[in-house]
Amino acid sequence: MSAKPVIYLKDYAPPSYLIETIDLKFELEETQTHVFSTLRVKRNPDAVVSTELELHGHESLQLRSIKLNGQPLESSAYHRETESLLISDLPDAFELEIETEINPKENTALEGLYLSDGMYCTQCEAEGFRRITFYPDRPDVMATFTTTLVADQKAYPILLSNGNPVEKGVLDDGRHWVKWQDPFLKPAYLFALVAGDLACLEDHFTTQSGRKVTLQIFAESKDLEKLDHAMTALKNSMRWDEQVYGREYDLDIYMIVAVDFFNMGAMENKGLNIFNTSCVLAHPRTTTDMGFQRVESVVAHEYFHNWSGNRVTCRDWFQLSLKEGFTVFRDQCFSADMHSAVVQRVDEVGILRTAQFAEDAGPMAHPVRPASFIEISNFYTLTVYEKGAAVVRMLHTLLGPETFRKGSDLYFERHDGQAVTTDDFVQAMADVSGRDLTQFKRWYSQAGTPRLTVTDRYDAAAQRYELTVKQSCPATPESKQKQPFHMPISVGLLRADGTSFVLAEGGTSMLLELTDAEQTFIFEKIDEQPLPSLLRNFSAPVKLSYPYTDEQLAFLLSHDEDGFNRWDAGQQLALRLINQLIDDYQQQKDLALPEHFLATWRLLIKEAPQDPAMAALLMTLPSEAYISELAEQIDPIAIHQVRQFIKRELASKLANLWLELYQQHDTDVAYSAEPKEMARRSLRNLCLGYLMAVDNPAHLALAEQQFETADNMTDQFAALVNLAHSEFNDSAHTALDSFLTQWQHESLVMNQWLMVQATDPKPGALMRVMQLLDHPVYDPRNPNKIRSVIGAFCNQNAVNFHAEDGSGYRFLADHILKLDAQNPQIAARLLTPLTRWKRYTPNRQAMMQAQLQRIMDSGKLSGDVYEVVSKSL
Numbered sequence: 024m025s026a027k028p029v030i031y032l033k034d035y036a037p038p039s040y041l042i043e044t045i046d047l048k049f050e051l052e053e054t055q056t057h058v059f060s061t062l063r064v065k066r067n068p069d070a071v072v073s074t075e076l077e078l079h080g081h082e083s084l085q086l087r088s089i090k091l092n093g094q095p096l097e098s099s100a101y102h103r104e105t106e107s108l109l110i111s112d113l114p115d116a117f118e119l120e121i122e123t124e125i126n127p128k129e130n131t132a133l134e135g136l137y138l139s140d141g142m143y144c145t146q147c148e149a150e151g152f153r154r155i156t157f158y159p160d161r162p163d164v165m166a167t168f169t170t171t172l173v174a175d176q177k178a179y180p181i182l183l184s185n186g187n188p189v190e191k192g193v194l195d196d197g198r199h200w201v202k203w204q205d206p207f208l209k210p211a212y213l214f215a216l217v218a219g220d221l222a223c224l225e226d227h228f229t230t231q232s233g234r235k236v237t238l239q240i241f242a243e244s245k246d247l248e249k250l251d252h253a254m255t256a257l258k259n260s261m262r263w264d265e266q267v268y269g270r271e272y273d274l275d276i277y278m279i280v281a282v283d284f285f286n287m288g289a290m291e292n293k294g295l296n297i298f299n300t301s302c303v304l305a306h307p308r309t310t311t312d313m314g315f316q317r318v319e320s321v322v323a324h325e326y327f328h329n330w331s332g333n334r335v336t337c338r339d340w341f342q343l344s345l346k347e348g349f350t351v352f353r354d355q356c357f358s359a360d361m362h363s364a365v366v367q368r369v370d371e372v373g374i375l376r377t378a379q380f381a382e383d384a385g386p387m388a389h390p391v392r393p394a395s396f397i398e399i400s401n402f403y404t405l406t407v408y409e410k411g412a413a414v415v416r417m418l419h420t421l422l423g424p425e426t427f428r429k430g431s432d433l434y435f436e437r438h439d440g441q442a443v444t445t446d447d448f449v450q451a452m453a454d455v456s457g458r459d460l461t462q463f464k465r466w467y468s469q470a471g472t473p474r475l476t477v478t479d480r481y482d483a484a485a486q487r488y489e490l491t492v493k494q495s496c497p498a499t500p501e502s503k504q505k506q507p508f509h510m511p512i513s514v515g516l517l518r519a520d521g522t523s524f525v526l527a528e529g530g531t532s533m534l535l536e537l538t539d540a541e542q543t544f545i546f547e548k549i550d551e552q553p554l555p556s557l558l559r560n561f562s563a564p565v566k567l568s569y570p571y572t573d574e575q576l577a578f579l580l581s582h583d584e585d586g587f588n589r590w591d592a593g594q595q596l597a598l599r600l601i602n603q604l605i606d607d608y609q610q611q612k613d614l615a616l617p618e619h620f621l622a623t624w625r626l627l628i629k630e631a632p633q634d635p636a637m638a639a640l641l642m643t644l645p646s647e648a649y650i651s652e653l654a655e656q657i658d659p660i661a662i663h664q665v666r667q668f669i670k671r672e673l674a675s676k677l678a679n680l681w682l683e684l685y686q687q688h689d690t691d692v693a694y695s696a697e698p699k700e701m702a703r704r705s706l707r708n709l710c711l712g713y714l715m716a717v718d719n720p721a722h723l724a725l726a727e728q729q730f731e732t733a734d735n736m737t738d739q740f741a742a743l744v745n746l747a748h749s750e751f752n753d754s755a756h757t758a759l760d761s762f763l764t765q766w767q768h769e770s771l772v773m774n775q776w777l778m779v780q781a782t783d784p785k786p787g788a789l790m791r792v793m794q795l796l797d798h799p800v801y802d803p804r805n806p807n808k809i810r811s812v813i814g815a816f817c818n819q820n821a822v823n824f825h826a827e828d829g830s831g832y833r834f835l836a837d838h839i840l841k842l843d844a845q846n847p848q849i850a851a852r853l854l855t856p857l858t859r860w861k862r863y864t865p866n867r868q869a870m871m872q873a874q875l876q877r878i879m880d881s882g883k884l885s886g887d888v889y890e891v892v893s894k895s896l
C-alpha cells in the first residue's frame with residue numbers, strides 16, 4: 024500500500040563509507056538553485072559488511088553531474104532509486120563531486136531548502152538534507168562542512184551558514200558570496216543556510232573561560248523591536264548551562280534567524296538556529312505572558328542542544344529521545360529556575376498527563392525509543408519529548424543531583440564528537456553511580472502509561488505504617504505483556520495537624536524505589552495514623568490511585584507541603600465532582616453543586632492574594648482534554664456542559680468575591696514582565712473568566728474596558744477571548760473587528776485572532792471557521808495559520824469538532840487530503856484527533872473511522888499520512 028518500507032531498529036548497521044569533509048557551494052536562484060558538493064570519502068573500517076556507497080537523494084533532486092576523483096562517472100557505475108543513489112566498485116578513499124539542481128520556490132513541504140516570505144532557509148532534521156544534495160543523510164555520518172553561498176546582493180544582503188564566516192567577495196554580475204566554515208563534526212541534519220534581507224540584534228556573551236561570543240538574532244526589519252526578550256533568554260541559557268552542567272559554548276558566533284514558514288517550533292542547527300517567528304519574537308504589546316515564556320523556553324531548548332544533540336548526537340533516529348528527552352528535561356529545569364518551580368511543574372505535568380497519556384493510549388503509542396517506523400517525522404512526539412524528559416528526570420531523582428551531574432559530565436566527555444544511543448546515556452549514569460540500571464531501561468523499550476494502585480495499613484500498637492504499591496501497564500501496539508518498571512516514588516506522611524512526619528535521613532519526603540509488580544514499604548515509629556502524600560512533584564509518569572476520601576483530598580489541598588500535590592489534590596477533588604455530574608447529565612438529572620465544594624472555593628479565593636500564581640493554578644478547573652483522557656468513554660458534549668455548569672455556579676454563587684479579587688489585582692503600574700506581575704495578571708484574568716461566565720452587563724462592561732485600555736497583549740487578549748466566547752455578549756464581533764483593525768499587520772497577533780474564533784465553543788463555529796479560511800489574513804501554505812484555524816478547531820473546540828452530525832470530522836478529512844500533497848508533515852500531525860476514535864461514543868467512533876477510511880482510500884498518500892492512518896484503522 025505504501026511506497027515506503029518499515030524501518031527497524033534491529034536492522035541498524037554502521038555505514039559502509041564515511042565522509043571526512045563536505046565542501047558545498049550554493050548558487051541561489053528561486054526556481055533553479057545549483058548545489059555543488061565535493062565529498063572526501065573513505066571506507067568505514069567499522070562497517071560490518073562493506074557494500075556500495077549509498078547516497079540519499081529525494082526524487083525532486085536533479086542530478087546535473089557526478090565525478091569520481093575528477094573524472095566524470097559513467098552512468099553504468101551508479102544507479103538511482105527513488106530515494107537514493109548507489110555507487111559500486113569504489114576505492115578505499117576518493118573524492119566525489121556532485122552537482123544538483125533544486126527548486127526552492129516550489130518546495131511547499133518546508134523540508135530541505137525553501138523560501139519563507141522571500142527569504143531562503145533550510146530545515147534538514149530529520150531527513151531534509153537529501154532534498155538538497157545526494158549525501159549519506161544519516162546521523163552517524165559526521166563530517167566537517169564548508170559552505171559557500173552565492174546570491175543576488177540586493178535581494179539577499181545577508182548570507183549565513185554554520186560555523187564562522189571565513190571569506191567573502193562580490194561578483195561583477197550583482198551577486199556576492201560568503202564562505203562559512205564549521206570546525207565541528209556534524210551530521211547533515213544540523214546543516215543550515217539562510218539568505219535574505221534581514222535586520223539583526225547583536226549582543227555579546229563572555230563564557231566562563233573568558234571567551235567572547237557574538238550573539239546575533241535576525242528577523243525582518245519590522246520585527247527588530249521584538250528581539251530583546253529572546254536575547255535575554257539566550258544569555259540566561261548560556262549562563263545556566265555553565266553553572267548547572269559546566270557546559271560552555273564552543274564557536275565565536277551564535278546566530279538565530281526568525282522565519283514565518285516553519286513546520287515546528289525551532290531547530291538547533293550548529294551555530295545557526297532557525298526559529299518559527301512564534302518562538303522568538305516577543306513584545307509586551309503583541310505577545311502574551313504565555314508567549315513570552317514559550318520564547319524563553321524554546322530559545323533555551325535550542326541552545327542546550329549545542330551539547331545535548333550537537334556535540335553528542337544520535338546514532339540513528341530511533342535514538343531521537345537521547346537528544347530530545349534530555350534537552351526537554353534541561354529546558355524544564357531552566358524554566359523552573361527562572362520562574363516559579365511549582366507553576367512550571369504543573370504546566371509540564373499537564374502536557375504529559377493529557378496529551379502524552381492520550382498518545383500512549385492510542386494507536387500511535389510507541390516506546391520512548393521506538394523499535395520501528397515508516398516516517399521518522401511522525402515520531403517527533405510527546406512520548407519522545409515529554410515522556411523522554413520524564414525518564415531523564417527519574418534518573419536525576421534516583422541518583423540525586425550530584426551523581427546525575429557526574430553522569431552527564433562523563434557522558435559528554437566520553438562521547439564528545441560521537442553519534443550514540445540511549446543505552447550509552449544510561450551507561451554513563453550507571454558507571455558514575457555504581458548502580459545497575461538494566462531494569463530502568465525498560466522505560467525506553469516499553470510503551471504505555473503504568474498504573475499504580477496504592478493501599479495502606481496502620482498498626483497503632485506497633486507504630487508501624489505500611490504502603491503497598493501494585494504496578495501494571497496496559498497493552499500497547501508493540502507489546503501485550505509488560506515487565507515491571509523501576510521508578511522513584513516520592514512520598515510524605517501527614518499528621519492530623521497538617522505537618523509532615525520526619526522520615527529517613529531527616530527529611531519530610533522520602534524516596535521509595537519501586538521495582539516489583541507488588542511491593543510493600545514499611546515506616547516505623549509512626550505515632551499516629553498518617554495521611555500519605557504520594558508521588559510528590561510527580562516523581563514518575565504514571566497514573567496513581569489511592570482511596571482518598573473527599574475530606575482527605577481537601578486536607579492535602581490545604582496542608583501538603585508539596586506544592587504540586589496540593590494542586591493535584593484540588594484537581595482530583597474537582598474531577599470527582601465532574602465525573603459525578605457527567606453521570607447526572609447523561610441520566611438527564613438536574614445538576615447541583617454541593618455546598619462543601621463552594622466552601623473550598625471560598626477559602627481558595629480568600630487565600631489567593633498570598634500566592635497569586637499558585638491561586639490561579641488551584642482555581643483552574645481540570646481541562647476538557649484532561650477530563651477526556653481520564654474518561655472511560657468520551658462524551659465531549661457532557662464534559663463541556665458539566666465543566667461550564669460548575670464554572671457558572673462558582674461564578675454566580677461567588678460573584679462578589681471574584682469581583683473583589685479582580686479589583687484587588689488591578690494596577691496603575693505600567694506593564695512589566697516580572698514573574699510577580701505575570702502572576703498578578705494570570706489571577707486577575709482568571710477572575711475575569713469567572714465574572715464573564717454569568718449574564719451580567721456590569722461584568723461585560725468590565726471586560727470591554729479591559730479590552731480597550733490594556734497596555735499589553737496578555738490583558739487585551741484575555742478580554743478578547745472572554746468577549747468573543749461569551750454566551751451573553753451580543754456584540755462579540757465588535758471586539759473581534761476592532762482587534763483585527765488594530766493588529767492586522769502583525770502576523771503573530773492575527774494567529775491569535777484566528778485561534779479565538781476557531782476555539783469558540785458556541786454553535787456555528789465550523790461555519791465561521793470555514794469563512795476564516797477565505798479571510799485575507801489566512802494563508803493556506805503557512806503552518807502557523809493552518810495550526811491556528813484547523814488545528815485549533817479540531818484540538819481545542821471539542822463540542823464543535825465532535826458535533827453529532829460528523830461535520831467536524833468531514834471538515835478535517837477534507838483538509839488533510841488537500842494538505843497532504845503540499846506538506847505531509849503538517850497533514851500527518853493534524854490527523855491526531857481522528858486517530859483517537861476508539862475513545863469516543865459509538866456513533867462518533869463510526870463517523871471518525873469512516874473519515875479515516877476515506878483518507879486511506881483516496882489513492883496516493885505520503886508516507887507520513889499513510890503511516891498514521893494505517894496504524895489507526
Ligand code: TRP
Binds near residue numbers: 324403
Ligand atoms: N530538533 C527540533 C527541536 O526539537 C525539532 C524540529 C524542528 C523538527 N524542525 C523540525 C523535527 C522539522 C522534524 C521536522 O528542537
Ligand code: ZN
Binds near residue numbers: 350
Ligand atoms: Zn529539541
